[in-house]
Amino acid sequence: MAKIAFILLSHKDPRAIINQAQRLTAAGDYIAIHFDARSSRADYEMIRGALADNPSVAFAKKRVKAGWGEWSLVEGTLEAVKAAVDAFPRATHFYMVSGDCMAIKSAEYAHEFLDSEDVDYIESFDFFESDWIKTGMKEDRLIYRHYFNERSQKWLFYNSYEWQKKLGLKRDVPADLQIMIGSQWWCLRRRTIEWILDFIAKRPDVMRFFRSTWIPDETFFQTLVRHMVPADEISTRTLTFLMFTDYGMPVTFYNDHFDLLLSQDYLFARKISPEAHELKRRLGALYAAEGVEFKLSNEGRSLFKFLTGRGRIGQRFAPRFWEAESTLGRDRELLIIVAKKWHVGKRLLDRVKQVTNIPVIEYLFDEEATPLPDLGGIQSTLEKRTRHRRALMRMLYDYFETDRLAIALDPNNMDLLRDFYADRSTTRLLEVESEFADDWILGHAKRVGLAGERTPEDALAKLLPTVRSDFYFESDRIRDADFPNAYLMRETASPEENAPALAKFLTIPEERALEIARTEYLFTD
CATH class of the missing domain: 3.40.50 (Rossmann fold)
Incomplete structure (x- = not known):
């Protein structure tokens, strides 16, 4: 039967992390935690102390200072993955979650779902041919080097980028790789994870390339999985239900979304509001439940688009x-x-x-x-x-x-x-x-x-x-x-x-x- 090692990236709310780890491991699964090095040392010690006696919990050996759009997010993920591989030899699947994620199905359902098909679940679309990137920088994410954080170091980020363009400092994508893109919320089999760890140990050129790409958490695992795993063993989807507004912000779920979330064809959902205490309580109890039948209708995205679109009827300006x-x-x-x-x-x-x-x-x-x-x-x-x-x-x-x-x-x-x-x-x-x-x-x-x-x-x-x-x-x-x-x-x-x-x-x-x-x-x- 499937045994899941959850890979948790977190940077806040230590009490929520403790509760999440206790819920997930109580059902027989495992969790490896990376807690951002930028966050409070006292919070980190609180988490470690509360979970010290739980053999199904492991911690990344190295804490990384993670920044949005940086290689550090992938680095932190890899540290947690390595800890999980070493600590949990019985784990069959490795599932990426954040502190804002919660299960919307029972552990019983999740294990049966993963047992039903021997595949990796990861969004993996061709970087250049797909329309996964809707707006903004695309090819330039890869062919120029990005060493600065776009949010906290805007001036350095954009000036470095513009100077590289002026000086013609383009670089080539590794010749044997087809760059792919997709959501960072994946679920991979143990064999695939071990292949990835073996690959990165042998290919420092690929690691150098991704370390200076922009937003590599959307391309690194997506590319390597497609490079090593046969296409018929990849399900190009995420098992985590998430939606984005027209402004690129994740949709947040609240107490009254319980029935909607359970009816979606996913195992987890993000983002759950920190204030949604009743929703967290009900979902927490659900993961440990047995014999629950789920009626899937999967209309969440179309319903959200309909309800929000009603308020956006305006005039066109550009001629057709x-x-x-x-x-x-x-x-x-x-x-x-x-x-x-x-x-x-x-x-x-x-x-x-x-x-x-x-x-x-x-x-x-x-x-x-x-x-x-x-x-x-x-x-x-x-x-x-x-x-x-x-x-x-x-x-x-x-x-x-x-x-x-x-x-x-x-x-x-x-x-x-x-x-x-x-x-x-x-x-x-x-x-x-x-x-x-x-x-x-x-x-x-x-x-x-x-x-x-x-x-x-x-x-x-x-x-x-x-x-x-x-x-x-x-x-x-x-x-x-x-x-x-x-x-x-x-x-x-x-x-x-x-x-x-x-x-x-x-x-x-x-x-x-x-x-x-x-x-x-x-x-x-």
Whole structure:
């Protein structure tokens, strides 16, 4: 059975470190601790004294003064790894954690998980080809030497960097290495750890290279594991659940996140708030528990993106490529049906086509599988359709040999609506207002990844009003935009009440509009 040696990097809160070590070792696992040399000697002695009688605890022989982005973080990790390898010969896996991490599964579950597949768990993406680095310095992390701390020695860091560029002091990456990048929170098998320790003893050139790279904790282990371990024995993921805000800061978890954390497909999570005492108590008890069944839904990241994204709706400033393209055509007319319930929008389009013979296209900017003619590849992906929206629409008008075209859009497409209304063509809009039952909202949340089949009931109860409110917010934005030629059709209205709006939208007699409005199954879920 798997036996885990946790590699703990820490620099504060000695009492929390003691508690964490006691919790993890009580379940039969081990822990090796590196406590930052910059931190208090008294705190370090407190930790050592409290854990002195625990044979499942080891300490790094050398304490390193660690700094963010520096080699010292990797050096401290290696010191703890060496201590763990020597002290715990029965350890099968070595798992990186910090003082802010806590288990979100039981030890029983974690051991069975690691036993189920003989692989190393480490994010390992090609440094140059992947988009793991979103902004800032990329290649220059490697080809220039970085001896100063970017946070505490900014002037030295950036001036050293600029002078190297001016003097052309580039260096080569070790020829036999494919540099990889990923999260520092890995879980590696004993054999892999022993290979790494053997490798670094034989390759001082590689050690010299990484000692002066910037943020090597994201590249060192990731590169060496990929260099030595067969690809089919690497699972390119972390077992620690963590999220980052748009500002690059880790998301912090609090007492009310207990159910959310347990439903994620991970063994640990960070960062747990120091003030989340109830969450720590419950998670601490969980690790030692037996027979616990976990219902995984794994919607944490998509839910966080949804909830935080609601507050970030703003204006664009830079022109898009498609905005420079020519008009749809002054004599052309675009009819847009906006409906949150896609099945309602599709049924309405189908009836419009039957009654008026106007060519219709369903949610072409929302649904990849929307049937479209071959237009030379511009229609092949949602990204291409959206980026070249005017060109795509012109080609569709030409394909159908028409000056009138009806499409359906989800109400979240405000950029599309504004752009089409800014065109010289005539644009008309019909918003279809539907009623949203709890069951339908729940199904929608599952379809878009905000909830899963096993999401706890109390989490769903909190989610439903938020999603419903978001629907209303999208509708309010459309109405606040005060688009001309905009009409409203309501599920709660009678066909006779909806017919005038349909007639004006389609510019057809009210009798024919009433024929469409009387479609019996139109609003059926």
